[in-house]
Amino acid sequence: MKANNYSALDREALMQKVQMQMSTKRFKHVLGVEETAVALAEKYGAAPEKASIAALTHDYAKERPKEEFQMVIRRENFDLDLLNWNNAIWHGIVGANFVQRELGIEDEEILQAIRLHTTGAAEMTLLDKIIYVADYIEPGRSFPGVQEAREIAFLNLDDAVAYEAKHTLLHLLEQEQPIYPKSIETYNRWVAKK
Ligand code: DGI
Numbered sequence: 001m002k003a004n005n006y007s008a009l010d011r012e013a014l015m016q017k018v019q020m021q022m023s024t025k026r027f028k029h030v031l032g033v034e035e036t037a038v039a040l041a042e043k044y045g046a047a048p049e050k051a052s053i054a055a056l057t058h059d060y061a062k063e064r065p066k067e068e069f070q071m072v073i074r075r076e077n078f079d080l081d082l083l084n085w086n087n088a089i090w091h092g093i094v095g096a097n098f099v100q101r102e103l104g105i106e107d108e109e110i111l112q113a114i115r116l117h118t119t120g121a122a123e124m125t126l127l128d129k130i131i132y133v134a135d136y137i138e139p140g141r142s143f144p145g146v147q148e149a150r151e152i153a154f155l156n157l158d159d160a161v162a163y164e165a166k167h168t169l170l171h172l173l174e175q176e177q178p179i180y181p182k183s184i185e186t187y188n189r190w191v192a193k194k
């Protein structure tokens with residue numbers, strides 16, 4: 001029997017499909033994101049079931065080969081500028097397309113939360129923010145500042161989005177990594193003083 005309205009698969013079946021796509025370590029991360037996303041959904045009044053499904057599927061495509069992303073970007077008419085980026089950017093934006101086709105998830109809010117989970121965006125729904133933040137603070141994460149991010153997340157979700165956007169950008173700059181334009185848009189909307 002179908003256990004939710006967003007996917008033809010119930011949570012158990014979905015979990016199994018997700019688990020088959022990734023390492024034990026990444027699957028543990030996914031379960032941590034789910035637990036955190038459901039807690040944030042309860043705190044901020046989003047649908048916990050939607051948060052659960054978005055969290056379970058957010059990194060679904062992360063271990064797919066580069067060639068598969070390149071093929072899908074061309075075949076499904078994504079912006080070809082994506083070909084200049086890599087897995088870090090593809091697994092959310094393009095990964096949502098794998099989730100839709102292979103897991104039958106058609107809920108546009110869930111798909112958008114998956115698309116935005118790495119970079120954020122200027123416009124973010126409550127669910128987008130929950131997945132973006134839960135991914136950053138789930139119990140398995142350990143980096144300087146994560147404890148502060150966890151505390152902020154349960155006080156003010158927008159402040160947590162800002163904290164994450166700023167610190168992710170600082171980290172990328174420190175590593176001299178290219179910044180995806182959407183990450184800058186996120187910074188300008190949620191961090192920069194107007
Ligand atoms: O998939 P996860 O490891 O759980 O976390 P994620 O999807 O938030 O981030 C994946 C990676 O993407 C992480 O190493 C940081 C990186 N990233 C985020 N924004 C940008 C970025 N990498 C580049 N080059 N540019 C960005 O703007």
Ligand code: FE
Binds near residue numbers: 058059062118
């Ligand atoms: Fe991710």
Ligand code: FE
Binds near residue numbers: 058135
């Ligand atoms: Fe993740």
